Amino acid sequence: MINPRLTPLLTLAVFLAACGVKAPPHPPASNLPQKVRQLTQTVTPEGEVVLSWLPPETDMAGRPLKALGGFQIEMADHLDDEHYCSACPPLYQPEPVDRLPARTPPPGRDIDPGPYEWRRRLEPGHVYHFRVAAVNKNGGVHPEAKTETVVRVPAKPN
Numbered sequence: 001m002i003n004p005r006l007t008p009l010l011t012l013a014v015f016l017a018a019c020g021v022k023a024p025p026h027p028p029a030s031n032l033p034q035k036v037r038q039l040t041q042t043v044t045p046e047g048e049v050v051l052s053w054l055p056p057e058t059d060m061a062g063r064p065l066k067a068l069g070g071f072q073i074e075m076a077d078h079l080d081d082e083h084y085c086s087a088c089p090p091l092y093q094p095e096p097v098d099r100l101p102a103r104t105p106p107p108g109r110d111i112d113p114g115p116y117e118w119r120r121r122l123e124p125g126h127v128y129h130f131r132v133a134a135v136n137k138n139g140g141v142h143p144e145a146k147t148e149t150v151v152r153v154p155a156k157p158n
Contacts, residue, residue: 030061032142033068033134038115039147041130048121049128049151054114055102056134060142068111069137072096073118076129080152090129099135125155 034056042050051073059065075097076090097120103112122128131146 029142031059032136032140033065033145034058034060034062034142035145035147036071036132036134039132039149041149041151043122043151043153046121047124047153048119049130051118051130051132051149052115053132053147055111055116056145057111060145064110066110067137068102069135069139070099070101071116071118072133072135072141073098073100074131074133074146075120077123078127078129080125080127080155084127086127092129092131122151122153124153127152 036056037054039051039053042052044050053071055068055071056065073096074092076092078084078090098118100116100118103116105112118132128151129148130151131148133141133146135141
């Protein structure tokens with residue numbers, strides 16, 4: 001049996017334990033960086049793709065991005081033949097093909113404004129799909145924050 005003099009104290013303890021924020025105000029995924037901006041691609045005469053982009057300015061919740069870990073590049077490589085299905089989802093490699101660290105921001109900025117650039121030699125007669133995503137300091141990427149581009153490299157004439 002509970003001592004009647006302890007009842008107000010126990011009630012106060014339960015009330016205080018129930019008050020306050022018990023979880024972050026936003027889901028953890030909302031703190032991840034938004035999509036990269038202005039992703040462009042160029043193929044050089046030497047057969048090298050040059051991807052260029054600007055980093056995101058906000059996180060997935062729309063708040064200003066205070067830190068950036070870098071970027072990851074994913075790739076799918078398909079032969080451009082009668083079996084290639086342009087309407088089918090591309091088969092990306094299971095791991096990113098590259099990771100670029102974010103540059104140190106200039107004084108007074110939270111992130112380097114870019115642009116960032118990445119290069120890779122391509123094979124003639126292939127279709128490449130590239131996805132670029134910004135990652136946080138822990139390497140986290142939001143699944144909806146990947147920007148994609150497609151590069152078709154014509155086969156060399158015989």
